[in-house]
Amino acid sequence: MIDYQGSFNDGRSAGRQEVSVSLGTDGLSITGAGLTEPVFWPYNELVAVDNIASQAPFRIGCASWPDARLTLEDQRLLADFRVHAPQLFGPPVSKRLRNAVAAIAGAGLLGASIWFGLPLASRFVASMIPISWEVALSDQFADEIVEQFASMTGDSPRVCNNEEGALALDRLVTQLAEADGSPYEFDVKVIDGKLNNAFALPGGRVFIFRGLLEFAENPDEVSAVLAHEMGHITHQHGTRAIVQGLGVSFVFSVLLGDMGGGVIAAAGEILLRMSYSRDAESEADDSAIDLLQKSGLHVGGLSSFFKRLAQEDGDLPSALQLLSTHPSSEKRAQLTNGLEDVGRVALSDTDWKALQDICKQ
Structure with a gap:
């Protein structure tokens, strides 16, 4: 054998x-x-x-x-x-069908690029990318990205899995996911690191560092950050960045099932160095507020999180710039001003304590 x-x-x-x-x-x-x-x-x-x-x-x-x-x-x-x-x-695909798909995709991308410009064209093309491919790409590079973040504070990228904390996190994710109604299955993990950060990858993966749980004053702030990261996923900001970076050849490779190592490596490199635009960050902020309202949760945590971040750091810490070019914390502290905040607390006191202790072994 x-x-x-x-x-x-x-x-x-x-x-x-x-x-x-x-x-x-x-x-x-x-x-x-x-x-x-x-x-x-x-x-x-x-x-x-x-x-x-x-x-x-x-x-x-x-x-x-x-x-x-x-x-x-x-x-x-x-x-x-x-x-x-x-x-x-998988099922075989005929050469004629492959050529037809390529022609349609190419015409669609070219037409969208001419009519709308590259950013909107990337939105159009990203919507054609199978979720299964987004998941596969993120699975392949998630470990490397987590390690890169963890190295900023000299931490080992251990996934925290204290049972009570994991259950509390699952309850929070479920509240948001059920209200979101998107086709994505969200997979959220906490990493045992001091970095005050969270980030999302295409396909539904979200990582929260222990440092963010320690910085947050209440579960509403964590739910707001999580809703923001889910907004990046549902709006396909990471996938759109890959489309813009690799162009038509990438689209053909995905649609025709010809995802060679070169295409995967190039897409992964973009994920490792990705920086969201301010428009993408603002779109994710708006999406977070909408999702929190649909979930019946407090929305004020989004503003309070960035208000304290602005007070402590003036703006986002430099470590947070790795994947995102965020709008200023001062501006984001005003996001929920004027909104009626009648929602409920995201987690019970018991679940909040369990989530804060999720990295304890």
């Missing part, structure tokens, strides 16, 4: 483990020094994260391990996967 080498992320921590993978009669067996026990993935539960037929390395997941990812490179695996897990390859 051949052992294939790969890397494994269990979805509960930010780190990856080097593993060996062997193919059995009914599924994959994953072993490694960093795993307390072997992991077994049945063939019929395997799902493709990347286009495994045209990309190396490629990643697969498992239905019963929804957040885990296994990265492999050996193309010899494909023959066995075609026999035991044909669902990984």
Whole structure:
């Protein structure tokens, strides 16, 4: 039996483990020094994260391990996967259909660019990108981005998973997600780092640093920041930045399922260096207020958060400029002035304390 080498992320921590993978009669067996026990993935539960037929390395997941990812490179695996897990390859697409999609996409992008200009064209094109691809891209680069943020304060990018805190966070996310009504499934994690920050990636992933929970005075401030980050996702600000950066060739690659390593790497580089425009930040602020109102939660936390940030730092700390060029905190402190704030508190006192303690082991 051949052992294939790969890397494994269990979805509960930010780190990856080097593993060996062997193919059995009914599924994959994953072993490694960093795993307390072997992991077994049945063939019929395997799902493709990347286009495994045209990309190396490629990643697969498992239905019963929804957040885990296994990265492999050996193309010899494909023959066995075609026999035991044909669902990984998806339905075939005819050459004629591929050409037709390319022509339509190209005409649409060109027409939108001429008629509306590049920023609005990127909005049009981003709306055509499958959510599954946004999720796959973010999964591939999330660890690297988290590590880059954590390095600013010399922290290790550990995902906080205190059970009571995780349940409290889930209750907060659920309140917002149910009111949002978007097709995205939001995956929010807290990172054990001192940085006062939160950021979102395309496809639904949001990361909050422990430092933000310590800075926030109440759960309404955290819910407001979370709603803001969810606004970036639903408005596809990250995806639109990638479209603007890579242009028509990127669109064709996504729509035709030809996502080679070069395209993935280029998109990931844009994510690592992405800076939202002030218009995007303002759009996310407006979206946050709307979402908080729909959720029946207090909206004042958005302004109070930035008011105190302006008082303590004058404006946003330089570390927060990595992914975003934010409007000034002074201006954002006025966002909810004049709004009737009749909503309820985002979390009970017990849940708020649990969320603040989510990084305690």
